[in-house]
Amino acid sequence: MKEPIPIQQWLPAGPLRDMGEKYVSQLPDVAQNPIGPESLMHQSDHSWSEYLVAYSLLYPGVVIILALLGGLGLGAFFIFCRRREYSHRIFCSKCGSMMYPCGLHCPECGTSNPSPRALNWIGYSRLRTVVPPSGWKRHEEVLRSYRRCFYCGQPLREPSLDQRCPACGKAVLQGEQSVDRYDAYIGRRRGWTFAAVVVLGVVPILGPLLASSLYRRTLINPYSLYMTVYRESFLMVVLFLCRHLFRLLPFIGIIGMPVLCVTEYHLYRRMFLWKAEKYDFRGE
Template sequence: MREPYPIQQWLPAGPLRDMGERYVSQLPDVEQNPIRPESLMHHSDHSWSEYLVAYSLLYPGVVILLAILGGAGMWAMFHFCKRREYRHRIVCPECGTVMYPCGLHCPKCGAPNPFPRALNWLGYSRLRKVVPESGRIRHEEALRSFRRCFYCGEPLKEPTLLQKCPACGKAVLQGERSVDIYDTYISRRTWWTFGAVVFLGIIPILGPLLASSLYKRTLIDPYSLYMTVFRESFLMVFLFLCRHLFRLLPFIGIIGMPILCLTEYHVYRRMFLWKTEKYEFGEN
């Protein structure tokens, strides 16, 4: 009968394999000395410390692998939703202009869309869910948070407030009141997002990945999509690097991710509001 393949040979060459071989060699012979509570406690102090070292060594590689797989899946989802939305564009009932299903008005004649579609979590039109009449003001802010025209739903190309919709010519913001409404809309997400980040940070390996992706989409992107981060502030770049570094360090996500969530939110928000203070609404 073929002998089983030594478990330590599955480990990569180097300190991790040496530690595995040393650990396996210290295991008791179960046939001669069956494992009892006292023998288990005798070996537990060694095993937990070695498991901790192994976990710390393998953690960055596993996180990077999961991040690559998750990024590839997100890229595929983005392209699928984008192509699906483009194929399902609708025609204005008044002038026949082709428009996006999520738009509230026709970009050419301004006729209201009788059945505007809600946005999915990636910012593309859903095919079945219709925005109710009472939710149209909120839908405008949802469109802005994905860098789309609040009026006709056209995607905006530039990461700046100083642009107009290429389809209808509307400016990104319509006045100081629109800034306040948009900021309030994003601020309402703060505490439930923070609670979710705290909970996700407890989950090993996958938790920090999900936590950083969640608060980036709900709290950071609505502001950063209108800024060129690497040109705005060194602090914003530093926080961006910390967000990715904290994913690779074990046990950091439990405390680091919630703190980073609130810090990034306040920094990006203040930078966005500072830019709107210099924004010339009258010129748009």
């Protein structure tokens, strides 16, 4: 019968394996019954403490693998949606200029798009979902939240409020009222996002990954896309590192993710509003 491979041998060589060997060697009956991945899938004589140690040692590696797979899949989906949107650009009925399906107006002559398309969850145009006239104001904020021109839907180039659309020349913000509307639009997401983060934080391994990705997209990105985080605040960098570290530590996400969600939201919001206060609207 083939001897089971001890679980510490599945860890990468270096400090992590040394730590695993140190802890596993102190557990009872390990010499007679080595802990292997296969033993975690079947009944055995190992105590709950042994299972807990094995779970803690394997947790970071499993999270990293899942994050890499998810990142590759998401990257492929980004490329697909970007190419699909670009190939489905439409012609202006008045001047014949090309415009994005999600844009509300032609970037050249300002003619209204009769059937503007809604955006999907990563910020690219849907092909079938049309924004009704009653939802145009909200659609402007949706476009801003993905760093796109609120007027023509053109993607903006810089992570800054101080820029104009390269297609139509419109500025990111059109006055203090536009700042308030944008901030209120993001604020309406707080309740359900926080509730989802609390629930997802309890789910082992996959929960913290989904929780951090969710609140980053719904509450953080709409602000951070207009800022260069590494230049804005040292605290932002610390919270960014904590977000990724908490993914790798078992049981931390139950409390850590909700706390990070609230903390990062208020920090990024305050920094965005501070930058908006310095914005010069006289040129609009």
